[in-house]
Amino acid sequence: MSCSLLARGGFVGFLCCFITASTNAAPSELSIRHWAYENYTRVVFEVPRDVSPTIRYLPSDNKKRRPERLYFDLIDVKADNVKIEVGDGVVRQIRSARNRPRRTRVVLELDRYVRHRSLTLSNPSRVVIDVYGISGETKIEEETKKIKSVIVVDPGHGGRDPGALGLSDVKEKHVTLKVSKFLKLELEKRGFEVAMTRTTDRMVSLEERTAIAQAKGARAFLSIHANAAPSRNVRGIETYYLDRASHKQTLRVAARENGTIPAKLNALQTTIAGLRISENARVSLELAGNLHDAMTQGLHLEHGPVADLGVKKGPFQVLFLTDIPAVLVEIGFLTNPKDAKLLRNSAYLKSLSTHMARGVDRFLTKHESVRQRQ
Numbered sequence: 001m002s003c004s005l006l007a008r009g010g011f012v013g014f015l016c017c018f019i020t021a022s023t024n025a026a027p028s029e030l031s032i033r034h035w036a037y038e039n040y041t042r043v044v045f046e047v048p049r050d051v052s053p054t055i056r057y058l059p060s061d062n063k064k065r066r067p068e069r070l071y072f073d074l075i076d077v078k079a080d081n082v083k084i085e086v087g088d089g090v091v092r093q094i095r096s097a098r099n100r101p102r103r104t105r106v107v108l109e110l111d112r113y114v115r116h117r118s119l120t121l122s123n124p125s126r127v128v129i130d131v132y133g134i135s136g137e138t139k140i141e142e143e144t145k146k147i148k149s150v151i152v153v154d155p156g157h158g159g160r161d162p163g164a165l166g167l168s169d170v171k172e173k174h175v176t177l178k179v180s181k182f183l184k185l186e187l188e189k190r191g192f193e194v195a196m197t198r199t200t201d202r203m204v205s206l207e208e209r210t211a212i213a214q215a216k217g218a219r220a221f222l223s224i225h226a227n228a229a230p231s232r233n234v235r236g237i238e239t240y241y242l243d244r245a246s247h248k249q250t251l252r253v254a255a256r257e258n259g260t261i262p263a264k265l266n267a268l269q270t271t272i273a274g275l276r277i278s279e280n281a282r283v284s285l286e287l288a289g290n291l292h293d294a295m296t297q298g299l300h301l302e303h304g305p306v307a308d309l310g311v312k313k314g315p316f317q318v319l320f321l322t323d324i325p326a327v328l329v330e331i332g333f334l335t336n337p338k339d340a341k342l343l344r345n346s347a348y349l350k351s352l353s354t355h356m357a358r359g360v361d362r363f364l365t366k367h368e369s370v371r372q373r374q
């Protein structure tokens with residue numbers, strides 16, 4: 001299966017392929033997809049169950065004429081011997097081969113390598129490896145010079161993933177799409193270019209959602225969600241940025257949004273703990289603050305008291321997978337009668353998106369003026 005999507009920007013070369021080799025009698029349990037851009041390549045390995053392989057780096061070996069490589073092993077995964085020529089200037093080739101009775105080794109041969117990062121995802125089980133040909137900071141700076149003001153709006157869930165189920169059978173995926181479309185219009189009114197991760201009721205993987213943001217060199221990534229809780233009394237708006245968290249309610253929200261269960265967040269939390277506190281985390285917190293304040297203050301003036309649950313940190317996979325300022329907004333609880341009524345009201349959703357757009361504008365204007373003064 002081949003697919004074509006995402007990259008409209010002239011500077012982005014785009015290639016996606018999906019390979020399920022089927023030469024052996026037993027069907028292969030490993031499928032490999034890759035998205036290739038100018039200086040950055042994302043490779044996704046879909047496997048039959050959750051795994052946590054160690055990704056290792058090998059320097060080039062001139063004597064044996066071997067380039068730099070990344071590799072990892074999969075145990076007890078039925079995989080054919082596969083060779084995929086990528087040749088995008090960053091990753092040369094991806095191959096897999098059984099090198100012991102129960103072990104398959106997966107190798108990425110590299111042409112240009114500065115750093116990589118990896119993450120395992122559940123449901124379906126995947127290993128994601130991002131390989132950078134130049135440093136992320138340089139890339140972001142270069143791309144923002146070319147496209148100054150693209151914002152990615154990410155309506156949560158879609159297709160066979162309905163997200164949270166609310167009162168009167170309201171599905172989160174429909175609410176998030178509706179708000180996101182309003183938000184797109186509001187941001188466009190303010191002169192921004194908007195890329196949506198989906199515009200119809202379709203399933204989009206978490207890594208594809210952020211690949212869109214990375215490819216566009218976007219200035220901000222806004223993931224729009226609606227909440228659910230076991231108690232009908234819980235209501236309100238909360239805005240998340242990426243970090244470890246221990247609060248029970250936060251972990252429940254993060255697990256649901258990640259498509260997993262709270263117990264499985266540990267690996268992600270450990271990975272996040274290993275990250276240096278980056279500039280991006282600080283800027284994401286600032287974006288979250290601007291967006292959240294604009295939303296809650298604006299809604300308060302127009303619609304009365306707002307249940308303000310604040311800006312919080314949480315281990316969200318969709319936020320982990322991107323290098324640009326990224327936040328996840330939970331616009332209300334579909335399980336609370338008051339919130340559910342508001343979230344069914346188009347006038348309220350329009351007003352919500354107007355204030356969100358104002359918050360994003362405030363954030364980006366501040367950063368643009370800082371950039372111009374430098």
Ligand SMILES: [Zn+2]
Nearest residue numbers: 156163225226
């Ligand atoms: Zn959601």
